[in-house]
Amino acid sequence: MNPVVEYFDDIYRGLKTATVGMRITFKHLFTKAVTIQYPTVKMKLPERARNRLYVNMDDCIGCDQCSMACPVDCISIETIKSTPEDNLGTTSTGQKKRLHVPVFDIDIAKCCYCGLCVYPCPTECIKMTDVYEFSEFDRHNLIYSFSTMTPAEVETARAKAKKMEEEAAAKKAAAAAAAKAAADAKAAAQTSAPAPQPEGSQPKPE
Amino acid sequence: MEQFLTSLIGEPLLVHVIMAAIPLLFILPYALVVIYLEMKIAAHMQDRVAYMRTGWHGTLQPIADMLKLLQKEDTVPAAADKFLFILAPYIVFIGTYAAFAALPFSSAFIGSNINIGIFYIVAISSLVVVGLLMAGWASNNKWSLFGALRSAAQIVSYEIPSAFAILGVVMLAGTMSLQELSSLQTGGITHWMILGGTLPLMKKLIVVPLMLILFLVYYISSMAEVNRTPFDIPEAESELVQGYNTEYSGMKFAIFYLAEYANLFAVSAVATVLFFGGWASPFASLMTGPFWSAFWFITKGMLFVCLNIWLRWTLPRLRVDQLMYMSWKVLTPFAFACVLALGLVLVW
Numbered sequence: 001m002n003p004v005v006e007y008f009d010d011i012y013r014g015l016k017t018a019t020v021g022m023r024i025t026f027k028h029l030f031t032k033a034v035t036i037q038y039p040t041v042k043m044k045l046p047e048r049a050r051n052r053l054y055v056n057m058d059d060c061i062g063c064d065q066c067s068m069a070c071p072v073d074c075i076s077i078e079t080i081k082s083t084p085e086d087n088l089g090t091t092s093t094g095q096k097k098r099l100h101v102p103v104f105d106i107d108i109a110k111c112c113y114c115g116l117c118v119y120p121c122p123t124e125c126i127k128m129t130d131v132y133e134f135s136e137f138d139r140h141n142l143i144y145s146f147s148t149m150t151p152a153e154v155e156t157a158r159a160k161a162k163k164m165e166e167e168a169a170a171k172k173a174a175a176a177a178a179a180k181a182a183a184d185a186k187a188a189a190q191t192s193a194p195a196p197q198p199e200g201s202q203p204k205p206e
Numbered sequence: 207m208e209q210f211l212t213s214l215i216g217e218p219l220l221v222h223v224i225m226a227a228i229p230l231l232f233i234l235p236y237a238l239v240v241i242y243l244e245m246k247i248a249a250h251m252q253d254r255v256a257y258m259r260t261g262w263h264g265t266l267q268p269i270a271d272m273l274k275l276l277q278k279e280d281t282v283p284a285a286a287d288k289f290l291f292i293l294a295p296y297i298v299f300i301g302t303y304a305a306f307a308a309l310p311f312s313s314a315f316i317g318s319n320i321n322i323g324i325f326y327i328v329a330i331s332s333l334v335v336v337g338l339l340m341a342g343w344a345s346n347n348k349w350s351l352f353g354a355l356r357s358a359a360q361i362v363s364y365e366i367p368s369a370f371a372i373l374g375v376v377m378l379a380g381t382m383s384l385q386e387l388s389s390l391q392t393g394g395i396t397h398w399m400i401l402g403g404t405l406p407l408m409k410k411l412i413v414v415p416l417m418l419i420l421f422l423v424y425y426i427s428s429m430a431e432v433n434r435t436p437f438d439i440p441e442a443e444s445e446l447v448q449g450y451n452t453e454y455s456g457m458k459f460a461i462f463y464l465a466e467y468a469n470l471f472a473v474s475a476v477a478t479v480l481f482f483g484g485w486a487s488p489f490a491s492l493m494t495g496p497f498w499s500a501f502w503f504i505t506k507g508m509l510f511v512c513l514n515i516w517l518r519w520t521l522p523r524l525r526v527d528q529l530m531y532m533s534w535k536v537l538t539p540f541a542f543a544c545v546l547a548l549g550l551v552l553v554w
Contacts, residue, residue: 011536021520025251033255 050113050128053106055146059091059125062099066117066126074110075117078103080157083164091123100161102147102154108134109142225317229306232504237467238268240508244515251519278456283346286453290344294337295454295461301333302469309475310385311503312485314496323384324372327476328365331431334469335361338440338450341462345453353449356526357433357440363533364430364437370541371424374548375480378403378413384476388484395488400481412551416544421481423541427533428473429514432466436521439529474510475503482506 001009036043045051062079080100082088088097117126136142149157211221242265249256257264282291305327307317320326335358342354378399379387390404391397400417402410430437441449451462478484483506485499493502524532 007535018517018521022516025516025520028253029247029250031253033250034253035255037255037258 045130045132049130050115051132052108052129052134053111053117053144054127054129054131055104055106056125056127057101057104057146057148058089059093059123060101060104060146061091061095061097061123062101063122065120065122069116069120071114071116072110072112074107076103076105076107077101080154080161081164082157083160086157086160091125093123095123100149100154100157102149102157104146105143106146107143109139226307228315229303229309229311229317232311233303233306233464233468233471236471237464238272240467240470240511240515241268241271243512244518247512247515248519251516272460275456275460280456280458281453283453285346287344287346290340291453292458294341294344295458295465296337297340298334298337299461299465299468301331301337302465302472304330304333305472305476306468308384309472310388310479310484312496312500313389313494315500316385319383319385321381321383321386324376324382324387324476324480327384327472328369328372331469331472332361332365334465341454342450345450347453349447349452350450353440353442353446353452356446357450360433360437360440360529360533361431363530364427364537367423367533367537367541368427368431370538370545371420371427372476372480374416374420374541374545375399377545377548377552378405378417384479384484388479388486391483392486392494394490395483397486398481398483398488409551413548416548416551417481419540419544420548421477423537423544424480425477425510425513427537428477429517430529430533432469432473432514434466434470434514435518436524437529438523439526442523470511470514471507474514475507477510478503478506 062077064077064079067073067075067077078101080102082098082100088100090096113128115128118128134142211224212218215221215224245256245267246263257267260266260270282288308320308323308326310316310319310323338357338361339354342350342352342357345351375387376382379390381387381390387399391399395401397404400414400421402413402417405413433440440446441451446452451459454462483502485503487493487498487502
């Protein structure tokens with residue numbers, strides 16, 4: 001292009017594009033703002049949004065599967081066996097509860113919101129809610145304890161379980177002694193044959 | 207106004223102090239309003255909402271900002287030239303504020319009705335450059351110095367086309383006094399300088415396009431003189447942190463800020479007086495008088511301030527070489543040609 005023509009063309013285009021830009025900004029001056037004013041107005045979350053975990057302890061059977069599925073080990077569960085005379089009730093799916101759950105802690109600060117704990121739960125008692133505003137000044141406040149048992153209840157449950165175990169152990173020992181005595185008697189009867197190991201004395205796998 | 211105050215108070219020194227303080231009483235609330243306007247316009251142009259929490263639609267936010275700046279620690283860098291560092295913001299503000307002395311706020315009020323008003327404004331506003339250079343140099347910081355250098359280069363280059371544009375208007379009006387210039391333009395919109403002033407119709411047809419070009423030249427170069435986008439390379443955030451006021455905080459930063467907005471109004475007001483009738487009402491004899499004239503002056507000035515804000519949030523920043531090209535190769539020749547043509551028309 002001729003430099004003179006180019007010079008005037010540049011000026012013309014400079015002014016023209018400035019007006020084009022001004023027209024665009026003027027139009028946007030009157031379009032509705034897209035801002036969502038967060039604490040007062042909230043965005044609708046998607047249906048399957050994963051946020052804070054919640055455990056419905058009424059349905060928890062203490063199976064420990066969620067804890068095992070957790071990739072960051074933020075769930076810690078302790079259980080106590082119940083005695084046959086205890087009735088812990090049933091879950092909403094009709095399953096009988098056999099274990100006391102004195103500790104069910106979730107360190108939500110560690111949680112990575114993957115949702116992997118939700119799928120293995122046989123009673124669907126652990127789930128992700130749509131609550132996401134739970135910041136704390138102290139990190140330790142982010143460890144949520146879901147267990148509904150009071151310390152006294154835990155104490156009695158522990159004592160009962162211990163007693164039951166002791167009784168079972170005593171029974172086992174008695175059975176073992178009886179078996180041994182029987183075996184001894186047998187051995188005494190047929191002195192040459194080696195005594196077979198009694199079944200009851202082997203430790204049962206947990 | 208001066209006679210009225212003299213008859214009221216008597217003491218001439220006190221009268222001068224009061225006269226000098228009146229524009230300040232305008233600038234402080236104006237700065238709060240324009241900061242709010244700027245943020246709101248900027249936000250809405252980007253489909254946002256800007257401040258909404260302090261007061262109704264965030265109207266109290268500029269006051270909160272001001273209180274925050276007042277409370278902030280006022281640091282002076284250890285390696286800075288302490289005296290110049292502290293002096294610089296005040297020099298900048300004085301340079302800006304001195305220009306308000308010759309602005310005719312109303313038919314009844316002008317700080318100083320000197321016969322070389324516009325010449326005085328052009329001259330005194332150059333003091334701002336000294337202040338900016340002082341700030342950049344005293345900060346002992348590379349970003350500040352670069353910002354100050356750019357600012358000086360920019361303001362000095364753009365003073366030439368703006369002075370030419372002013373010269374054109376002065377030739378047409380035959381006066382440099384801004385009060386006189388305003389009263390020349392009374393009697394309706396057709397008497398405004400942008401529409402050829404009081405010339406006969408035939409000459410007006412030739413003069414109007416020239417005045418339009420002169421106005422564009424003046425407005426663009428005034429935008430450069432106040433260091434605002436698209437001419438804000440002195441404080442280009444992406445390159446220079448904050449330019450000459452990188453090291454400033456608290457009250458000193460606030461004074462730079464105030465000076466920028468005051469300067470913005472000063473150049474808008476000068477554009478108003480030169481081309482759009484100053485305090486003259488656009489409806490001939492309707493809505494005239496001292497109070498209406500103050501109303502027209504401030505309204506017109508604010509319109510140009512808003513135009514400036516609009517442009518700021520529309521155009522991207524110019525490069526340094528583009529800035530120089532714009533001033534020396536586009537604005538200066540155009541202004542020169544227009545002044546020449548205008549002179550020929552006036553002599554003919």
